[in-house]
Amino acid sequence: MQQEDLSFVRTELEPERPAPAGERGIARWLRINLFATPLDSVLTVLGMLLIVYFVPPMIRWAFIDAVWSGPDRSVCATVAQGGIQPEGWSGACWAFVNAKFEQFMYGRYTVSERWRVNLTAVMFVALLVPLLIPRVPHKFLNAVAFFIVFPIIAFILLVGGWFGLDYVATSLWGGMLVTMVLSFVGISVSLPLGILLALGRRSRMPVVKMLCVAFIETVRGVPLVTVLFMASVMLPLFLPAGMTFDRFLRALVGVALFASAYMAEVVRGGLQAIPKGQYEGADSLGLSYWQSMGLIVLPQALKLVIPGIVNTFIGLFKDTSLVYIIGMFDLLGIVRQNFADANWISAQTPMSGLIFAGFIFWIFCFGMSRYSIYMERRLDTGHRR
Structure with missing residues (x-):
């Protein structure tokens, strides 16, 4: 049999060519x-x-056209070249923000004691950043330090009255300090309390279920303004004579309870999305109710509702501005309060101050949103190949 001619068969790979433009x-x-x-x-x-x-x-x-520094409102009507701007000039008055920046951050907190606020902020960031990075080890110890040890130390530092620290009344707090404290306490309390309320609403014990349903539906049925008003104005009327609570503490409790009611419904939606087979599988392993919830059901449910949880956190962070109605001044409230300063009354002051406050809120809300997207992608293991 004659050997076939294989000269037409390529013995080398065709060189790679660039893709079309x-x-x-x-x-x-x-x-x-x-x-x-x-x-x-x-x-x-x-x-x-x-x-x-x-x-x-x-x-x-x-x-x-913006003005970045100056002692009073007069600089917001002067151009860099020294001439007076015509009527309707629209340059930003960042000099107002620059002059009031410390007040926007600390409120009327004692100037000589503001190092305590700065130290608390440094501790907050130092504990939060490792907690948010998945690769950093010792998460349990980090969580204990952040959610248990840090609040105690922060309370001692911010309020004072111990260890030689001067007492600073919460009525002097304001600005970003109030916003961060309200949002941190609200977020830290609303998630675990919301989980317990969601489990209670799905409980087979009638009394527990009825109490949880009544609390959730009552709180969700009224606006946060009403809750804050009740906590600040109405609650002291029902207390025994001579008994009172700090107004800021009442606001913290009202915000935390309000957010926990919404968080409970978010978590309940995640629990209902878990297939019945997961519960049956936990029962077949002989796990108790709390073991099955903590080890099997809740981790899956919380992963499914990360967008809803973060959405509640973002809403809570922005709703802290409502404490303005009970005489407390968060970042937005203290910005608005300074509009009445006779030295800075001008056409550009309100717009510049509101944009500054809005930008700060946007940074925090955008950061929470992007981190939630990152966690969703990291935990989305159901369809990975």
Whole structure:
């Protein structure tokens, strides 16, 4: 049999060639993300036109024509060259924010004792950052330090009256200090309390279920303003003569209870999404109720409702501004309070102050949102290959 001629068979691989210009680099990204369809192209063009129309004036207002420092409102009517701006001038008055910055952060907290607030903030960040990074070890000890030890130390530092520290009344607290304390306590208390309320609402014990349902539906049926008003004004009327609680403490309790009612419904939704087989599997292993919940059901349920939990946290962080109605001044409240300062009354002061407060709120809320997305992706192991 004659040997066949195999000269046409390739003995070497074809060298790699670059992808077409339209399938790589910036051209591919533009085609996929901005011009994939005719409708996408139209929306992209409209978006660019809106950006061109709105962004340059905003940049000019916030940076080019803005005034960054000065002793009073007079600087907000003067250009960098020294001339007076015409009527309707729209440059930002960041000099107001610069002059009131410490008050925005600390409120009327004693100036000589503000190092205690700074130390508390440093401790907060030092304990929170390792807790949020999954690769950092010793999470249990970190959690104990953050949720148990840190609140005690922070209370001693901020309030004082012990270990030679001067007492600082909570009526002097304000600004970012109040916002952070209210949100931290509300978030730390609402999640575990919300989990207990959700479990109680699904309990087979009628009394426990009835009490949890009554609490959740009552609190969710009224606005936070009403809860704060009741805690601040009405609660002292029902207490025995001579008994009273600090107003700030009453606000903390009201915010925490209000958030826990909403958190309970978020967690209950996650519990209802768990298949019945998970409960039956836990029973087949001989686990008790709390063991099955803590080891099998709750970890899966909480993973499913991370967006809802973080959404409740974000709403709670923003709702701290409502304490303004009971005479307490968080960041937004103290910014608004300073609008009445005769030295800074001008057309640009309110806009500049509100944008500053809004930007601070946005930073924290955006950070919580991005971290929740990161945790969702990290914990989404159900469909990994």
